[in-house]
Amino acid sequence: GMTLIELMVGILVGLLVIAVAGAALMASRNVSQSVSDNTFLQQQASYIFRMIGQQVRQSGSLYLNLAVGKGNTDAIDPSDLVAFSPNALVYGPNATFPTIKGEQKTGSTSDSISVAYQNYFESSYLSADKISLLTDCQGVQPSAASNTQVINNTFSKINNNLSCTGVDGVTKSIAENISDFQVRYFVQTDAAAGSPKIQKVVASAVTDWSNVFGVEVCMVLYGEQKSDIPSGSTYLGCDTTAPIDIGSTSTAVPSAEKGRLHMTFRNVYQLRSQGLV
DSSP states (O other), X not given: OOOHHHHHHHHHHHHHHHHHHHHHHHHHHHHHHHHHHHHXXXXXXXXXXXXXXXXXXXXXXXXXXXXXXXXXXXXXXTTSOOEEOTTOOOOSTTSSSOSEEEEOOBTTBOXXXXXXXXXXXXXXXXXXXXXXXXXOTTOOOOOGGGTOOEEEEEEEEETTEEEEEOTTSOEEEEEEOEEEEEEEEEEEEOTTTTOOEEEEEOGGGOSOGGGEEEEEEEEEEEEEEEOOOOTTOEEOOSSTTSOEEOSTTOSSSOGGGTTEEEEEEEEEEEOTTTTOO
């Protein structure tokens, strides 16, 4: 049989094995959680940038009339002159739906950006009637009955969600876990003097939106999993002047974001309507 000492030694060895296995399991779990969060944030950012880019790159686009001067039954010759549709939206800083327009961040409210482009209808095998093949940020296609001449989209951060208002005026969330959303605009100056310069400015510094050549979108996303991140763990947000503490006891971020992985993403889009007057 076993003595009491042998039994106690066996129990001790078993406890040590369990402790080592538990520590290894926790370390593996933390690594897996970090990788999962990192993947989630990368996918979320990729989706958001693709959605915004699809609309921003269309900003200011007009319907090109390939049959200008032609009758309804005349054939279209590729060598013929082309013209923009006479129903094209009048763009400019005072237009109802300007090509692009933004609202600058004030206080705890993030920036917003609005873009617009001309809608048009064309024949499709999907319907006997002419339909619009363009969609807004929510995937909505205006119906021909609505005779919508403009597709406009407004992206803004609402309650840690990135939301979009489309052609129907309804605001819907398209992404979550958004800590910050900021937009900067590339404006050309000194073109008349023969030495054009591109400046990156905030929305309030744009005096003529038709001079905007590009858009920079910056976002801060935070992860799904909360962990015991030590105090002093920081990241650089869209405003890179000072690190932001995201530790479990931090007071620099809202309680819902404490102890969560944060990542900052940036993307720049060039407008197809460069300097459209």
